[in-house]
Amino acid sequence: MTTLQDCRARDAADPLRPLRDLFVLPDGVTYLDGNSLGPLPRAAAARIAKAVEHEWGQGLIRSWNDAGWFAMPQRVGDRIGSWIGARAGEVVATDTTSANLYKVLSAALSIAAQDRPGHRVVLSERSNFPTDLYIAQALCAERDCELRLVEAEELPAALGDRVAVLLLTHVNYRTGAMHDMAALTRAAHEGGALAIWDLAHSAGAVPVDLHAAQADFAIGCGYKYLNGGPGCPAFLWVHPKHADRFSQPLAGWWGHAVPFEFTPEYRPAPGVARYLCGTQPVLSMVGLDCGLDALDASLPHGGMQALRAKSLALTDLFIGLVEQRCGDAGLRLVTPREHADRGSQVCLAREEGAYAIMQALIARGVIGDFRAPDILRFGFTPLYVGFEDTWNAVEHLRQVFESDEWRQARFQQRHAVT
Numbered sequence: 001m002t003t004l005q006d007c008r009a010r011d012a013a014d015p016l017r018p019l020r021d022l023f024v025l026p027d028g029v030t031y032l033d034g035n036s037l038g039p040l041p042r043a044a045a046a047r048i049a050k051a052v053e054h055e056w057g058q059g060l061i062r063s064w065n066d067a068g069w070f071a072m073p074q075r076v077g078d079r080i081g082s083w084i085g086a087r088a089g090e091v092v093a094t095d096t097t098s099a100n101l102y103k104v105l106s107a108a109l110s111i112a113a114q115d116r117p118g119h120r121v122v123l124s125e126r127s128n129f130p131t132d133l134y135i136a137q138a139l140c141a142e143r144d145c146e147l148r149l150v151e152a153e154e155l156p157a158a159l160g161d162r163v164a165v166l167l168l169t170h171v172n173y174r175t176g177a178m179h180d181m182a183a184l185t186r187a188a189h190e191g192g193a194l195a196i197w198d199l200a201h202s203a204g205a206v207p208v209d210l211h212a213a214q215a216d217f218a219i220g221c222g223y224k225y226l227n228g229g230p231g232c233p234a235f236l237w238v239h240p241k242h243a244d245r246f247s248q249p250l251a252g253w254w255g256h257a258v259p260f261e262f263t264p265e266y267r268p269a270p271g272v273a274r275y276l277c278g279t280q281p282v283l284s285m286v287g288l289d290c291g292l293d294a295l296d297a298s299l300p301h302g303g304m305q306a307l308r309a310k311s312l313a314l315t316d317l318f319i320g321l322v323e324q325r326c327g328d329a330g331l332r333l334v335t336p337r338e339h340a341d342r343g344s345q346v347c348l349a350r351e352e353g354a355y356a357i358m359q360a361l362i363a364r365g366v367i368g369d370f371r372a373p374d375i376l377r378f379g380f381t382p383l384y385v386g387f388e389d390t391w392n393a394v395e396h397l398r399q400v401f402e403s404d405e406w407r408q409a410r411f412q413q414r415h416a417v418t
């Protein structure tokens, strides 16, 4: 039996513990939703204020050069790249994950059309995040390709048959299940397909090595485990062997080889810079830079290896405590137990009342989220979540059931964002 004292002892012995002070975490809140929106890094408010008042206010247009605004997509991209196994100059921070997927899937389909003309299928998982499926549907219609959706276990068998592109999210948003990126990429290549990986729930959360996996393209979010702030730029990686082969369809001037020559013809920049489109949101990018500072603060304490070890310890603890203390609450563990098969979140399904239960937890200061139709989702970010936090979350969950509190009318009202 794990006790509260055990959890406190584990916090006291945790070398990552001091890093939580890098974030603003409101009193009385246990934040288990960093997989959807990371918290505010303490340094970000002053840094963004400086960008507003000094760089914008005083520097004006000179700041594109003097404050390094123009080079930010590459500079911030390189910082993200160091967390996902990319090399310098291979990643840009830009646009949204959805828009970036449109660009890389377009490029991948163009490469496939040239190298494997008979391959006209985009293969993905039925449970992939909807925006990935919507973008794929739109592009397949545009390119006269077929979007084929299968269950995870059907992927290897489905790969042989005229697949041009395998499009997968590494860690599933609803279940927390994690794919074997290297094995699936190898299988894709053996079947003559390219592999695109969405790292929305992976970057900054789990070890990723794009080069070791020999992936072809990757995209992901800045505002989740990278703590970049609401709506901050996403990122995009292209394997250097593909980078110069095609220009993506959103061929704006920021991706031009010489944007300030203002020539009438588009000529793509060499490398990943051609995946930029237009003027970037500088203030949001500054926030993302601050989120990466907080993540980099883990490097002296072991970086991703230490973060992953603590993430698995937290999610193991949560699963164990839910079983120990909420055993008869009708909750079903959806996330795989095997360490190699899961990301940094735990999802519990309940046939009745999952939305209301999460609302009752949020009212008690335990913030997770709900994913339709029946999933309670808890994200564990080892930079700022501790073992006692995990105990408290389960204790509140237990009380919500014991008191039947979740049945109250005020918790049944659906909000626009769940």
Ligand SMILES: *Cc1c(COP(=O)(O)O)cnc(C)c1O
Pocket: 096, 097, 098, 099, 129, 131, 132, 169, 173, 198, 200, 201, 221, 234
């Ligand atoms: C969160 C998430 C997105 C979000 O895309 P945006 O364009 O930033 O809204 C995309 N894909 C996956 C897998 C996600 O989890």
